[in-house]
């Protein structure tokens with residue numbers, strides 16, 4: 001029997017034979033693997049970074065802070081506002097010719113719901129409707145804005161009700177489709193696709209209002225219906241109207257960029273009792289902003305108004321008014337579907353219309369039709385009682401709002417408004433909630449911890465972590481306005497929201513004096529409250545700390561640096577929380593005793609859902625703010641404030657948060673369970689007690705985050721806790737000195753360092769070691785304070801379920 005050859009030649013011959021046998025599959029496999037790797041690399045390189053930011057080492061440019069704590073931004077940081085984006089627009093491309101529309105029959109599958117909520121829904125519609133390429137389709141978009149939620153509900157109702165009942169048009173009676181699929185009429189030349197409802201507060205307006213949205217369905221033209229509430233205070237409606245106005249005035253954009261729409265119609269909501277004035281447009285007038293939207297849409301579409309503006313008084317029968325408007329609109333839409341067109345209004349293009357602006361409605365020969373009046377007009381029309389009514393004036397042609405006959409007059413200088421005027425409902429709403437309003441845009445309020453400390457019942461977590469006694473702390477804000485509408489915010493949706501400061505500005509001395517007076521006034525009122533301790537009551541008349549975190553966005557205030565200087569000069573420390581939406585202002589900010597950035601989510605989508613930001617480039621702004629915070633870490637104590645909301649931003653997000661910490665490298669990360677206020681805002685945003693995490697859940701998240709930081713080689717540890725307010729502190733190891741955590745601040749040293757005027761950093765004002773009872777694992781309750789348990793509350797969530805009036809910034 002022959003065994004295998006063992007000599008070297010024989011072995012090499014065997015190997016050669018083996019190579020010949022396997023070389024082809026081997027080479028092919030190798031090439032495929034190589035191609036797969038290259039392809040993978042390309043895909044990764046192209047993928048936009050949505051969630052995790054890059055590692056800090058890859059971040060360019062690396063910023064550093066000036067000796068005064070501010071950061072000078074390089075050129076590329078500036079100019080990120082949507083309006084600047086607009087400036088970079090290239091000239092508008094030539095419009096494509098209108099689509100050719102032909103007739104034909106179509107079969108439609110049954111839809112579960114007519115209402116869809118997002119652009120992605122267009123794809124869903126495509127799947128559920130058998131699209132015939134020789135049929136014409138009409139896509140109705142229902143756009144709305146809503147601060148307190150009612151217009152959102154009306155928009156959903158309108159989408160549900162549109163074409164849900166047989167049309168009442170009497171001539172000639174068309175065969176009406178059954179209710180569920182009734183937006184289809186087999187004899188109609190065009191088919192209505194289920195309406196798409198969009199909130200303009202969160203929409204990229206460029207996608208819809210610089211040129212019409214292009215539905216995926218072929219042969220589709222769009223109809224825009226706008227439901228607009230009016231706000232006397234600054235609200236997202238202002239941003240929307242501003243966008244329409246800018247689009248109209250932008251010389252690089254076609255004068256009638258929305259002319260290819262089939263048409264539009266506007267419906268306004270307002271409060272006639274609160275704002276009875278009907279002449280004119282804008283905030284302060286009944287439905288004034290809806291009228292403004294109607295006017296801009298007329299300009300942008302070339303006057304393609306399908307039906308006159310409708311208006312409803314929310315204190316009257318708003319639902320009835322909306323119903324009437326809808327019914328008339330349906331008739332007009334039906335006619336459009338049957339081939340009627342709205343002629344473009346020729347006059348709109350005239351140079352003269354440029355700024356007819358201020359008073360064209362006044363000079364218009366055709367008054368705007370109030371839906372409340374439509375009922376009367378219908379009664380006057382010669383319809384028999386058996387016949388359903390028909391609108392007296394049908395909108396076959398555009399309603400002649402004549403922009404050309406009025407000569408342009410010099411625009412009166414726009415009067416700068418107050419953010420919260422004394423006579424406004426916002427003012428009364430805020431004062432009812434316990435705020436003292438200072439001047440026209442600032443507020444001060446006593447937090448529940450200040451009251452608790454006065455009664456010897458313990459301070460907020462800032463005592464455990466940083467040595468702040470709550471009865472020595474004032475909570476205030478120099479800007480009641482904000483650029484977010486966070487789901488957990490306490491402001492009941494009544495505060496002004498805006499992306500820019502466009503109000504009168506009060507001087508910082510007046511605000512500080514007003515805030516201190518207001519604070520002391522509220523303390524005085526507690527004199528007779530049972531349990532208030534005399535020693536603490538006396539001490540409370542010397543404010544030592546200021547929490548700039550009440551509501552609104554403090555760095556919005558143009559003189560925030562002067563305000564901070566004044567606090568420090570009075571030896572009052574500053575804890576300032578900002579919302580990571582204003583990189584320019586954050587960069588300009590000088591010394592703060594402790595500077596916070598709210599980190600409400602670890603990725604873009606989550607942040608959009610929870611903070612509901614007004615800025616379209618909110619994620620870019622957010623990331624820039626983290627980079628700026630990182631640059632400030634050598635000058636001051638920097639903190640990430642995480643507010644955990646179950647179902648929104650906890651699950652699976654620890655890794656994402658760790659990436660953000662890696663980017664911003666804050667000195668501290670405060671993790672806190674959300675406080676449930678039960679306000680209309682939170683309820684409207686779908687927030688309930690179920691979204692409030694238990695303390696154990698917060699702790700579990702903290703452990704996960706700590707592990708994720710460790711895995712990244714970041715030197716942090718869990719330093720302290722305050723179980724009572726559901727709050728835990730992760731700190732940089734820089735504050736772990738001689739085997740103990742040192743999270744408390746030496747406030748006197750901070751003021752001294754500022755007075756000396758030399759450069760200093762956060763480690764120069766580190767205080768004594770963190771109290772043993774506050775260290776992680778010991779609960780964080782000061783044994784010197786009286787512990788009070790409340791009966792019959794949701795165990796573990798008691799402390800967080802504070803009422804709006806009681807909750808503090810902590």
Ligand SMILES: Cc1cc2nc3c(=O)[nH]c(=O)nc-3n(C[C@H](O)[C@H](O)[C@H](O)COP(=O)(O)O)c2cc1C
Nearest residue numbers: 146147148149150151229230232270271284286287
């Ligand atoms: C602070 C505030 C200001 C308002 N200003 C006006 C106004 O100037 N004119 C008007 O007609 N209605 C005004 N209203 C009434 C709102 O337009 C009305 O309540 C509307 O339904 C709110 O819609 P929303 O719940 O979708 O935000 C105001 C309401 C509030 C709370």
Ligand code: SF4
Nearest residue numbers: 447460473475808810
């Ligand atoms: S909750 Fe805020 S305002 Fe109240 S004592 Fe604590 S830090 Fe000060």
